[in-house]
Every structure is written in structure tokens, then in C-alpha cells.
Amino acid sequence: MSEQFHKLTVSKLEKPIKDAVRISFTLPKHLIKEFSYHPGQHLLIEFEIEGESYRRTYSLNSCPFLEEDLQISIKRVKAGKVSNFANDQLKEGDTLKVMKPKGRFFAQITAEAYKSYYLFAAGSGITPIFSILKSILVASPYSQVYLFYGNKNQDSILFNEELKSLQAEYKQRLEIVHILSNPGLWSSWESWKGKKGRINSREIEDFINHHPPIAQQTEYFICGPSSMNLDVRKSLMELGIPADLIHIEHFSANQDEGIRKIDSVDHANIELSYQKNSFHFEMKKGQTILQGLKENGIEVPYSCESGVCGSCVAKLREGSAEMKTCMALDDKDIEEGYILNCQALATSERLKIEIP
Ligand code: FES
Helix, strand or coil, rough: CCEEEEEEEEEEEEECCCCCEEEEECHHHHHCCCCCCCCEEEEEEEEEECCCEEEEEECCCCCCCCCCCEEEEEEECCCCCCCCCCCCHCCCCCEEECCCCCCCCCCCCCCCEEEEEEEEHHHHHHHHHHHHHHHHHHHCCCCCCEEEECCHHHHHHCCCHHHHHHHHHHCCCCCEEEEECCCCCCHHHCCCEEEEECHHHHHHHHHHHHHHCCCCCEEEEEECCHHHHHHHHHHHCCHHHHHHHHEEEECCCCHHCCCCCCCCCCCCCEEEECCCCEEEECCCCCCCCHHHHCCCCCCCCCCCCCCCCCCCEEEEEECEEECCCCCCCCCCHHHHCCCCCCEEEEEEEEEEEEEE
């Protein structure tokens, strides 16, 4: 097993809704420090299913400010190998290979902050948002949280019960607006008193107008399908919100984004620093850095291999590289030299990169 993975035991399995499973891991004492995390970060997990290994990234929905087990939630995806395995076959007491929490999508929460947080989530995009929301309520007593949460119908709301009890407990500091795209039969349409439709620019403007910030400092977190994320960001920026206050986590590739064709260099020399080690290898034309690393037997973090999860992020120290697609980094990250190894191809003969 790669040195970065740790075997964690599944301590509890729950079914919050029909097609999702919530998985808790109790950490052994010696891993507690290594597995400390910020709300919004994710775990990279390797599943062994029928003799094959599958890596997936799942956001933590637990709260790091409480003495809770680490917890993730996995919604069933039609024909999804891992999500169906987790929902149907995984058992309490099983062990999974898990890397320590990572991710650049997180909230830096402090007890002194006096802030208004606006959170936007759709479907299972609620998982990191739930961790952020709960952490703000628990650990930032002067801050206010507004959640705008989109789902298909009432049965698909992943944290419905937990959100209701948080709303009852933190009446003055938490406002939640649900919006359903397809509440179901006519009787459900009739009985549903909340919003109907999808999170779009008109709804976002309406949401913010109805929930003006209580504090001068605001921050915005978005997690949902890529198309929704980009729409919300665009709408917020049109309302004059600076880009650096808007944080986005993608959980599925947006096919509309398109894959760029990159004319890469043949025999590029790569120098990689990772965990105090230095590796040198050569890449072929058309190869991504991750493909080059794998071909040379160098084990580094990665998961989706489609530019979405951000597990393979690296910093370009010298040379140039271009990415075929990139949903996991924002413009500022890219300006600062961050790249995704699974998407980046060398466009200069020599590259120096570092995995943080
Ligand atoms: S492995 Fe997921 S973005 Fe590269």
C-alpha cells in the first residue's frame, strides 16, 4: 500500500435517505493529528471492488470543532461502481484505505469573526457545505449563515433532519431556503410551500435581497454541479461581489467546459518535489504530468483524473504547463501557479513542480 494511505475502520453506517449512505470512521489515537481538517475539505479513499482498485474523493460532512467521528456521505449514482458498492455492500467493521484530509475549498473559521456567510449547494454538494455551516454555528458565535439549497424533491434532501434541528437550535443565526426542481406528484407540488425551480440568477438576487448581510465582512461558498457553480459565481459577481470572496467546489465535470487541445513538448524534463523527496523523469508528447508520474512508478495523490476533485494539485515552480480542463482551481489559483497534474501537459522543455 502507498505510504500516504491509512487503513480506517468503518465504525458506523446510516441511511439518511433511500439512496445515500453515511459512513463514519473512528480514528485511532495516533492518526488524530494527521487527520485534523478544516470544514469543507475532503478524503481520498481507495476502494477494492472485485479485485480492482477505485479512487474517489468525498467531502467530509462532520464538524472539526466537535468531538465527532470523521464522516462522509455517498449518494448512489446510477451505474456508479463505488457509490453502489458503498450503498449496498460496505459493512460496519470493514476497513478502507484513506488519505489524510485535503482540499483548498474550506472555511477559515475563528471565534472572533463577525461575518455573514452565504452558502449555495445542490444535491450532494451539501456535504462540504454542511460541515462549513455547522462549524460556523458551533465555532463562530457572532457570525450569521444563509443557506440556499437546491434538490430534486423532498426525499432527496440529504441533511433535512439535521438542518431542521440546527435551525431550531440557532434560530437567530441560521436561515435556510430550499428550492426543489421536481417536487413530484401534483399533491407534492401543492403541499410544498418552499421555492420551486432551480438556483438561477433571479433566485440568487432574490435570496440575497431577502437576506442582507448583518456584517460588513461576507464570504460565499458554492458546491454543486459545475454548471450551477459557474452560474452562481457569475450572478454573485454581477451583484458586485469580489471574486476572492467566492469559493467553489465542483463535484462533477461540466462537459460544456470542453477539453482543450494542447500542443505539448516531447521529452520534457520534469523535476518534482514531494514529501521531502525529489524525482526526475521525462515525459512524452501528449502525456499529462500524472500519466508521466504513473509511468515512472511515482506515487502521488490523485482521484477523479478529470480535473474536478483537486486531489492532484501541484505548484509550478519553473517552466510552463497548460491544462486540458480545470474545474478544481479558480483564476487566482492558476495565476499563483497551481496546476492539476491529471490535466497539465508540459509546454516548456523543463518543468519544476512541487506537490504541497
Ligand atoms: S485527480 Fe481529480 S482533479 Fe486531478
